Amino acid sequence: MSKFFLTILVSSSLVFWGCVEEPVIEIPVSNDPATSSLSALAEVISTFDIVEDVVSRNEFFLKKDDSFLPSSVIFYFTDTSFNDGDGLEAMLDFGSLGNAPHGVLCKDHKYRAGKIWLSLNKPYNESDAQLTISFSSEFPFYSGDGEVMNAMKGNLTLTRASDNELILESSDLIFTTKDKDYQFQSNISITHEEDYGIGLINDILGFQGNVVITGDLEEVRLSTVMPLVKEYTLDCAKHILEGVMDIEVSSSSSEMSIDFDPYKDGACDNKYELTVNDKSVIYEY
Numbered sequence: 001m002s003k004f005f006l007t008i009l010v011s012s013s014l015v016f017w018g019c020v021e022e023p024v025i026e027i028p029v030s031n032d033p034a035t036s037s038l039s040a041l042a043e044v045i046s047t048f049d050i051v052e053d054v055v056s057r058n059e060f061f062l063k064k065d066d067s068f069l070p071s072s073v074i075f076y077f078t079d080t081s082f083n084d085g086d087g088l089e090a091m092l093d094f095g096s097l098g099n100a101p102h103g104v105l106c107k108d109h110k111y112r113a114g115k116i117w118l119s120l121n122k123p124y125n126e127s128d129a130q131l132t133i134s135f136s137s138e139f140p141f142y143s144g145d146g147e148v149m150n151a152m153k154g155n156l157t158l159t160r161a162s163d164n165e166l167i168l169e170s171s172d173l174i175f176t177t178k179d180k181d182y183q184f185q186s187n188i189s190i191t192h193e194e195d196y197g198i199g200l201i202n203d204i205l206g207f208q209g210n211v212v213i214t215g216d217l218e219e220v221r222l223s224t225v226m227p228l229v230k231e232y233t234l235d236c237a238k239h240i241l242e243g244v245m246d247i248e249v250s251s252s253s254s255e256m257s258i259d260f261d262p263y264k265d266g267a268c269d270n271k272y273e274l275t276v277n278d279k280s281v282i283y284e285y
Contacts (some may be wrong), residue, residue, distance in 0.1 A: 040175040040184055040213055041222055043143045043150050046110050048158070048168060048190070049230075049237060051133055053200040054092060055124055068107045068200070068237065087121040094141075101146025108237035113149065114141040124160070131158040135173075151176040156186075166190045168209075175213070185212040193229065204231045207243070219250040228260065236268035 053068045054075060069075070072095065079089035094104050094112040103113030117134040124131065133156040135141040142149040154173035158166050166189075173184040188209035196202040206227040213220045228243035230236070242261035249256070254277055262273035262282045273282050 039150065039177060040182060041211055043152070043175070044156070044184060044186070045207065046108070046238065047133070047141070047143055047152065048156070049108065049200065049232070050106065050112070051116065051118065055118065055120070055131060056199050070104060070106060072104055082122060087119055090118045092116040092118070097142060097149060102144070102149045103142055103146065105146070107234050110143060110238060111146040111149065112141070112143050115139040116141050127160060127162070129160040133158065148177070164192050180215065183214045186210070200232050202232060204229065217251070221248040225257065231268065239268050239270065241266050241268060
C-alpha cells in the first residue's frame with residue numbers, strides 16, 4: 001500500500017500534463033511533503049495492524065494462535081502486572097535493518113525493523129483501556145517495502161471507546177522518509193465490521209476520521225468521506241478494499257479525492273480511482 005500512496009500525487013500530475021485545455025495541477029512531483037504524507041498514512045495504519053494483532057492474541061492480553069508476525073520477531077513483557085500502578089509493558093523487536101531487502105518480511109507482506117514499546121493501563125477489552133505505542137529515537141521503528149524503509153519516532157495512543165470501537169490518536173509522532181521529517185497528527189475511529197473472535201486474522205475493520213501531516217513547507221489534510229475498509233486475510237491485509245478520502249494540500253487549490261473501490265465490487269485488488277478537479281482515472285499500483 002505504501003507504493004500506492006507514494007504514486008498518487010505523481011500520477012495526478014502526469015494525467016493532466018497532456019491536456020491542453022486544462023491548467024497544470026499545482027502539486028509538487030517528487031520528494032515533497034504531500035507525497036510523503038500519503039505514505040505516512042499507509043505506514044501508520046499498517047503499524048496499527050501489527051500491534052492490534054499482537055495485543056489481541058497474546059495470553060497476557062487476550063489469546064489467538066494465528067498471527068501476522070514471523071517466528072523471528074521477538075516479543076516479551078517487561079511488566080506483567082496491573083497491580084503495580086503502571087500497567088502492563090512489553091516490547092516488539094523486529095531486528096536490525098540489515099541489507100536490502102531491509103528488515104523482516106511479515107505475513108501481511110510488509111517489511112519491518114526496529115522496536116516498538118507497548119504500555120497498557122488496564123485489560124484491553126475494558127472501557128477506556130489505553131494502549132500507548134512508543135517508538136524511541138535511540139531504536140526507531142521502520143516499516144516499508146524492503147527498499148524504502150520509513151522511520152517513526154514518538155507515540156500513538158489507542159483508546160477503547162466501546163466494545164466495538166478504538167480511537168487512534170497522535171500529536172507528537174514524527175515520520176521520516178528519505179531523510180525528511182513530518183509531524184503526524186491523527187484522530188481515527190476504528191470499528192469492527194465483522195469480528196471472527198479474538199485477534200485480527202480474518203476480521204474486517206473500518207477506519208474513519210482525519211489526519212494532518214506537516215512538513216517544513218506544506219500541510220496535508222486527509223479526511224474520510226466514506227470509511228476505509230480492510231479485510232485481514234493474509235492476502236488482503238495490506239489492501240484497502242473500499243472507502244473514499246478527500247485530500248487538501250496547503251500549496252494547491254486543486255480538489256482531490258481517492259475511491260478505493262472504483263468498480264464497486266469490494267475486490268481485494270490494487271485498483272483505485274483518482275479524481276482531480278472532476279477528472280477521474282483508474283490506476284493499478
